[in-house]
Structures are given as C-alpha cells and as structure tokens.
Amino acid sequence: MDAQENPLPDAAALPDLEPATRRIAALLGQVDDSRLDGPTPCPDYAVRELLGHLTGLATAFRDAARKDLGASTAVSPDAALPVLDDDWREVLPRRLEEVAAAWRSPDSWTGMTRAGGVELPGEVAGAVALNELVVHGWDLARSTGQPYAAGEAELRSCEALLAPAEDGSDGGSLFGPPVPVPGDAPLLDRVIALSGRRPDWQPGS
Numbered sequence: 001m002d003a004q005e006n007p008l009p010d011a012a013a014l015p016d017l018e019p020a021t022r023r024i025a026a027l028l029g030q031v032d033d034s035r036l037d038g039p040t041p042c043p044d045y046a047v048r049e050l051l052g053h054l055t056g057l058a059t060a061f062r063d064a065a066r067k068d069l070g071a072s073t074a075v076s077p078d079a080a081l082p083v084l085d086d087d088w089r090e091v092l093p094r095r096l097e098e099v100a101a102a103w104r105s106p107d108s109w110t111g112m113t114r115a116g117g118v119e120l121p122g123e124v125a126g127a128v129a130l131n132e133l134v135v136h137g138w139d140l141a142r143s144t145g146q147p148y149a150a151g152e153a154e155l156r157s158c159e160a161l162l163a164p165a166e167d168g169s170d171g172g173s174l175f176g177p178p179v180p181v182p183g184d185a186p187l188l189d190r191v192i193a194l195s196g197r198r199p200d201w202q203p204g205s
Helices: 020-030 049-068 088-101 122-143 152-162 187-194
Strands: 112-115 117-119
Touching: 020 088, 020 122, 049 088, 049 112, 049 122, 112 122, 117 122, 122 152, 122 187, 152 187
Parallel strands: none
Antiparallel strands: 112 117
8 A cells, every 4th residue: 555545644634732732831930849749630649740740641642652662651650650850840841842743743643552551543642642731731730820721622622532422431531530510611621520620629629
C-alpha cells in the first residue's frame, strides 16, 4: 500500500495541544513553595504530586507521540505517587513545549502507540493527552486560586472522550464517576464533572 492509499491526517484538522500546555505553563509562576503541600481536586495528590504527575504525563505522551516506547510509556500513573524533582520549574515548562510539538506531527496520530502501559491507537492517545492537560490544568488553577478557561474545540474533544458510552458504561472512568451538573452548566463545568470532579471545588471544601 502506498502513501496515496493510506494518507496521513490533515495537520490543520488535528487537535492542537499547545493552548492547553501554554495555560499550564502560565499558571506555574504563581506556584511558590508555600503552595506545594496544598490540596487539589485529586484526593491523593497535593500540589507537588499534581506537578509531578503533569511532568510525568507530558514526558509519557511526548514519547507516545514520537512512538519512542520505553520506560516513560510503560508505567501506569497509578503505580506510585508522583515525585516532584527539585528542578521542576525548568523541566516542566520544557516538557509541556515538547509534548505540544510532538503531537503537531501527523504521524503521531496514526498507527499504534503506548501510554501508561496501555497500547492504544495514536488518535486515541492524542485525545487522552489533550484531556489530561485540560483537566489537570484546571486542577492546578483551582488548587492555586487562579482563573482557568479552555477553548471550545478542546472541551468538545474532552467531552467526547469522557462521556458515558451508549450502553451506559462510565466514560469518566479515566478519572472517576461523573458528578451530576445541570444540563445548562457551562461546557467547562460539564467536562470537569464528567472527569469526576465538582466544578465548584475549592481548597478546603
């Protein structure tokens, strides 16, 4: 089969991870050391573990996009609590830039790859990567008292990924059982609720 019979996806039509990564990077400047032990919407994570998780997922999904399958793509994120390295302020922004750049390649959205120890199609891995960045970006913003907004295209992708299947099974199982919200709630609130979080979560709530 030649390239004409199996064309690559149109790069202009692919989801862009850069807005989500830029939002996270913009939040980091307000995260001083005094905030690292604060709570997050992820019950098992303080802010430091959330930042460690963001570093790990950016690395894993960068390598998944490149089809560079090794240690970073082999380990489940639930295997152990993430560890935040001392150089995270330099490393995390760089990893965010790298994961966004890696998923700009049409090749990254084709074939099979691996993330979190799970084999999955490239197009699914890209959608999962975007969802992780959007939802955990919201986690970080909410945990550190910062505003957060996301584009409609990003949120529609997340909504499609997290929505319960037609057979009623829980599409939100990537994170946790969906939280009920009004049907006319803002799209961001609906996505956050589908991820198992309360859209009104605040530290101490």
